[in-house]
Amino acid sequence: MRASFASDPAQTMGRRVQEEESTFRSCFQRDRDRIIHASAFRRLKHKTQVFVEHEGDYYRTRLTHSIEVAQVARTIAGALGLNGELTEAVALAHDLGHTPFGHTGEDALHALMAPYGGFDHNAQAIKIVTSLERHYAEFDGLNLTWETLEGIAKHNGPVVGELPHALSGYNALHDLELDTHASAEAQVAALSDDIAYNNHDLHDGLRAGLFTEEEIAELPMVGPAYAAVDQLYPDTDSYRRRHEALRRVFGVMVSDVIDTSRSLLAASGATSARDIRHLGRPVIRFSDPVWADLRQIRAFLFKRMYRAPSVMQKRAEVTKVVEDLFPLFLAQPELLPPHWARQVADAGGDATALARMVSDYISGMTDRFALGEHQRLFGRQETA
Template identity: 50%
Template sequence: MNPAIGFGAQPRAVYAVQPGDSKGRLYPEASSPTRTDYQRDRDRIIHSSAFRRLKYKTQVFLYHEGDLYRTRLTHTIEVAQIARSIARALSVDEDLAEALALSHDLGHTPFGHAGERALDALMQPYGGFDHNAQSLRVVTCLERRYAEFDGLNLSWETLEGLVKHNGPVTDRDGKGIDRYQENGVPWGIWTYAEQQDLMLWSYASIEAQAAAIADDIAYNSHDIDDGLRAGLISLEQLRDVSLVGDAYREVDEKYPHLEESRMVHEIVRRMITRMVEDVIKTSMANLARLKPQSVDDVRNAGETIVCFSKEMAEAEAAIKAFLFGNVYREKNVMRVMHNAEQVLRELFQYHFEHPDIMPLEWQFDLDGCAEKVLARRVADYVAGMTDRYAILEHRRLFDVTPELR
């Protein structure tokens, strides 16, 4: 039993992940005398190079467009706070929920989903590119800090939650389901699963589910905030958006002459509170109905336990639709993201043709390697770039760099 369980321990329900019962690490290590396995995982994630790079990676607006917009790093910290709150209310392991929240975006490319689209298209002949699979790849392979292994050697439960936080990846026969039904399980996931069985067919822990829904709550709320700051949407438009409009009318009635910046904050904080409270209430009802007596009961429940109520799910879908039409697909945002895709394509193609310009640590074992090995190495290198580095590298290699403002 891990001797660190008494350090900072919190009450845990029978359906929670129990630190003393971890399935362990791919490379066995002695337990820490002062930290549980999941506290140790969280600390390794925070100290990783990939985590630091999130500071200069796009959430919606590129890093240089303004100091007040979210980056992947600030978004990640906000997700971790919400995940801990939900985990605490459900009496499960807060440290595991936090570790999963902190690691969920490590595999994102520069320029957000635009960069991912570009790399996925380029990598189709070699297995494609998926940011969730890349997050797993970062923590199991690409971080090279320790003497005895590549990656961070995280606990089985952390890797499981990272891969399956949005639900099962495969059916019992190993075929991709849901988002992976059409194109199959991403290369980075199935190749790792050959080393360590992550039970891809089952649901993940309550802790992982808490981190997943915390991500939705954070980006829905804060993309409203950033969209207002950018002038892409107005307060008046929010009156007709489910949940957001309710919060707006409540604030406006209570503070009729409030300045806009305070008004926006009051709206956003109410949105977050209502969504979190709804998740907790709905999840508690699901737990009472299903009565799981262990984390394995959670994995075999056949449904996501930590979720919105039907009414809140509809409101959340309306917010997503509003953001999609008015922020993510706004013409200037689309122009910038189109140019960002061009930058990523050209960086990949140039490094694929000239791998010797990559840093020396990225060139090992490339002599005479198969084309797919080279392509994956270049994709890993380009995906790890920050927005800032990608722009500077493109300017160094090409005469003209597309406008990204």
């Protein structure tokens, strides 16, 4: 049964370009389907989560991460009586704006774009779904509903202060009420992101040999999970033991968000999605004890995985790739593909407009394409 504070597709604030709605899909389902069919979504298959895409077939990519986030989000939304289709749409779209090489690529591109307004992957996701995807005859972008766009823009909370250019430009045309919290569905997508990456980064770090099972068994939540598995399955092999333990950690996080959020929603007095937006505080949260445990797990992962010497070496190598490509395309825009070169001509020599086009082009690259372009244009492979 859907809760009164859930987002109702019948009460949507609509699309920027009016369309005839489907007779057999809700507007939020249609948004989800358009995201799945977007070129940017397919490219997530070859974009880094932590490890560069070609380093191993078993490591998560942005695509597999987004699918895992959507699975968690559907579960939580269903338990809380929220709209699962909107929740899934935001979850699937939340990483569309990521550059090649994950946060490393984003950091490099943000520094290069500092004179032109910087780079932000959440804002870039909005630009992709409102402008850069160009497949439909009647509009640029995917023409998503206001609720989905709002969720993509502010699933992590209100966006205040100086807005990234990619977000401010669209918001001037279609007010997403950036100073309020997002719907409960978008908040679920944000917490599901935390759950997914904390869990799968433990998996991937173990597979990469960055730490051992004995070491993570000393972490909160993880240790009790291993103890429970050892009691139930004392003779299981190490691979099954690891999976059984980490899926229990996963379950603890999901159950905690459901229980905590159910109480917060009941106490909020909200009777509509609008009420949720104007509460002034999030309603989808971990409990304080679990959040404290997660901070310890994240600190461990930061030191032992995200800043591991082998990962840092790779970060330096791929940073060089972005730092080489950006000024080259800026100085020689004729090297851009023909349809991008036409946009350069339309910019009429505006340096900022050119830089933003180059940023759009590079940020849309997959890991393998960026590495291939670097090898082609510079005659060497920095990450061999």
